[in-house]
C-alpha cells in the first residue's frame with residue numbers, strides 16, 4: 001500500500017513536470033512563432049523595398065517568404081537567408097556605384113548649364129551653390145531625386161527666359177508689303193552670276209509666307225550683296241585711275257627728261273656754233289693777216305680741221321638727240337597705247353553697266369528706269385509732232401497661282417517666256433518694259449484709235465496661245481491689258497495712271513481682256 005502511494009505521488013509529480021515542460025514548450029513555440037512572424041514581415045517589407053532592382057534578389061526573397069510560411073522548412077530557409085544576405089550586400093554596392101555615377105552625371109549637366117550665356121545673376125549664384133552641394137556624396141536614392149528636380153527647375157527657368165527673348169513677332173500687312181517691295185527691287189537689280197542662286201533663294205522665300213526674321217535676313221543679305229558689288233565697281237574704277245595716273249607720271253617723266261636733254265643739247269649746240277663761228281672768223285682774219293701763201297695754207301688747214309671736228313661733234317650731238325627723241329616718243333606712244341586700251345576696257349565696262357542698269361535681269365526686257373527714259377523721249381516726240389502715243393499696262397492673270405502651284409522658278413520661267421512673246425509681238429518702233437513683278441508696260445507710238453484694240457488683243461491672244469506645260473499639265477496663261485492715249489497737254493504719267501485704271505477695270509471684268517480708256 002505504502003509502495004502504491006509512493007508510485008501515485010511520483011506519477012503526479014511526473015505529470016506535473018510534464019505539464020510544466022509542455023507549458024514551457026508551448027511558450028517556446030509561441031515565441032518562435034512570433035519571431036518567425038516578425039521575420040516574415042521583415043522579409044515582406046524587404047521584398048517590397050527591393051522589388052524591381054535585381055531579379056535574382058526578387059526571386060530569392062519570394063522563395064524565402066514561401067519557405068518561412070511552413071514551420072517544417074524553416075531550417076531549409078537558412079541557406080536561402082545566407083544567399084539573400086549576399087545578394088543584398090552586392091545590391092548595396094551596386095546602388096552606391098550607381099548613385100556615384102548619377103552624381104557625376106548631374107555635375108556634368110550643371111557644368112553645361114553654366115556654359116549657357118545670358119543666365120541671370122541670381123540663377124547663376126543658385127547654380128553655384130547647387131554645384132557645391134553636389135560635391136558631397138549621395139547615400140540614398142532619395143537624395144538624388146530632389147537634385148534632379150532642382151536641375152529641371154534650372155532648365156525650365158533658362159528655357160522660359162530664352163523663349164521670352166525669342167518670341168516670334170507677328171507678321172503684319174506692312175511686313176508683307178516690305179517683302180513685296182524687296183522682291184520687286186531685287187528683280188530690278190542686276191546681280192552678278194555668282195550671286196544669282198542666293199538671290200533666287202531670297203526671292204522664293206519672299207514669295208512664300210514670310211517671318212520677320214527671314215525678312216530681316218533677306219534685307220541683310222541683299223544689302224551685303226549690293227555692298228560687295230559697289231566695292232568691286234569702286235575697285236575697278238580705282239584700278240583705271242591708278243593706270244591713268246601711272247601713265248601720266250611716266251609721260252611727265254619722259255617729257256621732263258627730254259626737256260632737260262634739250263636744254264643741255266641747246267647749250268652744247270650754242271657752244272659748238274660759237275666755236276665754229278670763231279673758227280670761221282679766224283679763217284677770215286688769217287686771210288687778211290698773211291701774204292705768205294704757205295703759211296696761209298697751213299693756218300687754213302688747221303682752222304678747217306677744227307671746223308670739221310666741231311661739225312662732226314655737232315652731228316654726233318644731233319644724232320644722239322634724235323635717238324633720244326625717238327626713244328621718248330616710243331615710250332610715250334607705248335604709255336598712251338596702254339592707257340587708251342585701259343580706257344577702252346573701262347568704257348566698255350561702263351557701257352555694259354549702263355546697259356545692265358536699264359535691263360531687267362530676269363526677262364532681259366528694259367526695266368523701269370529704261371521705261372522712264374523712253375517715256376520721256378516719246379513724250380517729247382509727241383509734243384513736237386502731236387502724233388498719237390499710247391501707253392498700255394499688261395498684267396499676268398492669277399500669276400500667284402502659278403507660283404503657288406508649281407514653284408517660284410517655274411513662275412520665273414513663265415515671266416521670261418511671256419516677256420519674249422510681248423517683245424516679239426511689237427514693231428521696232430514700239431517698246432515694252434517689265435514694270436515690276438508680273439506687270440509690263442508698252443509704249444505704242446503712231447497707232448490710230450481704230451487700231452489700238454486690235455493690236456492689243458493680238459498681243460493678248462499671243463500670250464494666251466503659248467503652250468505652257470507644267471508638271472505635264474497643259475496650262476493657259478492669260479494677261480489683262482489696260483491702255484490710254486496721251487491727250488492734249490496731259491503729262492505722260494497721267495496717261496500711265498489712266499492706263500493702269502483701265503487695267504484695273506479689265507481685271508474686274510473677269511480678266512483676259514483689253515480695256516481702252518477713252
Ligand SMILES: Nc1nc2c(ncn2[C@@H]2O[C@H](COP(=O)(O)OP(=O)(O)OP(=O)(O)O)[C@@H](O)[C@H]2O)c(=O)[nH]1
Nearest residue numbers: 187207396397398399400401403408411412437438
Ligand atoms: N516667280 C516670280 N513671281 C513673282 C515675281 N515678281 C512677282 N511675283 C509674284 O507675282 C504674284 C502676283 O500676285 P498678285 O499681285 O496677287 O496677282 P495675281 O495672282 O497675278 O492676280 P491678278 O493680278 O489679280 O490676276 C505674287 O505671287 C508675286 O510673288 C518674280 O520675279 N518671279
